[in-house]
Amino acid sequence: MFNNFQPISITTKAAIEIKKIMATKGIPAEYGLRVGVRGGGCGVSLMVGFDKKKESDSQFIINDIPVYIDKKHTMYLIGKQVDFVETEQGRGFSFIEQPTS
Known part of the structure; x- marks a missing residue:
């Protein structure tokens, strides 16, 4: 199921690069962009990668890219681009604050 709320956005430049990687680096068709956090203790770092959807994920389509975010990570990603x-x-890839309109 797809959610209307999207905690993150993807710049046009990043979307072009993601699609290029998915098309040329042998990323399986059932994979999408995984956006999440890793770490703990002193802090977390944001990460991107390619992965299959997991049961604990929210799924989004952003710039025609399937995006998977573990529901536990959503609060760390809201407002990021x-x-x-x-x-x-x-x-x-890097994370920046989403511009406000």
Whole structure:
């Protein structure tokens, strides 16, 4: 089931990169973008990856990308936006605060 509420958003640049990775890196068709947290104790870090949907997940379609978020992680992700950055130090996904309208 798909929820209307979307705790995160994905920038256009990140969506292009996600779709490119899914198409060219052998990501199975039943996988989607997993957005979540890892860690504990002193804090958590936000992460992205590719994974199958699990029973404990909420499922969203964002920019035509299936997105899976463990329900326990939702509160850490509300208001975040997945972006893709390229700098002299490297390239990769990052989290920024969603712009308010």
